[in-house]
Amino acid sequence: xxxxxxxxxxxxxxxxxxxxxxxxxxxxxxxxxxxxxxxxxxxxxxxxxxxxxxxxxxxxxxxxxxxxxxxxxxxxxxxxxxxxxxxxxxxxxxxxxxxxxxxxxxxxxxxxxxxxxxxxxxxxxxxxxxxxxxxxxxxxxxxxxxxxxxxxxxxxxxxxxxxxxxxxxxxxxxxxxxxxxxxxxxxxxxxxxxxxxxxxxxxxxxxxxxxxxxxxxxxxxxxxx
Amino acid sequence: xxxxxxxxxxxxxxxxxxxxxxxxxxxxxxxxxxxxxxxxxxxxxxxxxxxxxxxxxxxxxxxxxxxxxxxxxxxxxxxxxxx
Numbered sequence: 001x002x003x004x005x006x007x008x009x010x011x012x013x014x015x016x017x018x019x020x021x022x023x024x025x026x027x028x029x030x031x032x033x034x035x036x037x038x039x040x041x042x043x044x045x046x047x048x049x050x051x052x053x054x055x056x057x058x059x060x061x062x063x064x065x066x067x068x069x070x071x072x073x074x075x076x077x078x079x080x081x082x083x084x085x086x087x088x089x090x091x092x093x094x095x096x097x098x099x100x101x102x103x104x105x106x107x108x109x110x111x112x113x114x115x116x117x118x119x120x121x122x123x124x125x126x127x128x129x130x131x132x133x134x135x136x137x138x139x140x141x142x143x144x145x146x147x148x149x150x151x152x153x154x155x156x157x158x159x160x161x162x163x164x165x166x167x168x169x170x171x172x173x174x175x176x177x178x179x180x181x182x183x184x185x186x187x188x189x190x191x192x193x194x195x196x197x198x199x200x201x202x203x204x205x206x207x208x209x210x211x212x213x214x215x216x217x218x219x220x221x222x223x224x225x
Numbered sequence: 226x227x228x229x230x231x232x233x234x235x236x237x238x239x240x241x242x243x244x245x246x247x248x249x250x251x252x253x254x255x256x257x258x259x260x261x262x263x264x265x266x267x268x269x270x271x272x273x274x275x276x277x278x279x280x281x282x283x284x285x286x287x288x289x290x291x292x293x294x295x296x297x298x299x300x301x302x303x304x305x306x307x308x
């Protein structure tokens with residue numbers, strides 16, 4: 001399975017992501033520049049965390065118009081998996097690939113801590129490796145992670161089981177304790193916590209592995225079916 | 226040449242923790258008469274008329290980039306600058 005990890009000016013979790021995929025998951029992974037216009041050679045795209053384009057204007061607002069995002073839109077439209085972590089999630093909402101928006105944390109503070117999460121939907125290609133309602137310990141590190149959507153969107157997210165991760169103790173003011181959501185088609189996931197920083201015991205948690213294992217298992221199934 | 230002054234602010238339903246922090250700081254300075262502070266963004270855009278009317282183009286810029294209409298609203302004033 002071949003992963004593409006787009007690198008925007010200001011991305012800073014790109015190498016962590018690629019290390020997790022290559023060294024721990026033994027998958028193929030390439031860092032691809034934000035100027036990339038073709039992702040057809042890849043099986044999955046992961047938009048990494050960081051502060052793309054300095055978070056100028058709004059988090060993700062400038063990255064959303066980088067050339068690689070046109071390729072990501074086309075890639076997502078084919079049904080292949082796309083995932084955005086932290087700033088990657090912000091970019092996906094700005095791009096309209098996921099509903100809602102990420103606004104400033106309620107406390108107005110940057111939060112860097114381990115968060116306790118519940119997996120609310122294990123019927124996705126990103127979470128099938130987890131037990132239903134599993135609790136995960138994943139790091140969060142963000143100033144704008146406060147998920148917002150209007151009532152109608154929230155009702156839709158709930159009706160279609162699109163809320164994938166919830167915080168146990170809401171750290172940032174997110175609507176309905178939302179930490180991660182998936183699109184209706186089930187191939188685009190965005191989450192504020194960092195699973196790529198929780199893949200080895202020495203990092204304090206291996207709870208992030210399940211996401212990448214789920215993707216690898218789904219790909220294995222699809223290619224050997 | 227036209228000058229577009231664009232103001233972007235949070236919708237009423239959206240928390241504005243930065244505005245609240247400024248509000249609290251003003252109170253600490255003794256301006257206890259300050260009722261509320263809204264912290265937004267201000268843009269000055271100079272442009273020449275393109276294919277579409279300037280107003281329509283500025284509106285489109287706001288929708289596509291300058292504001293996130295999920296949580297922000299915008300208004301603008303456009304004036305023609307003297308050559």
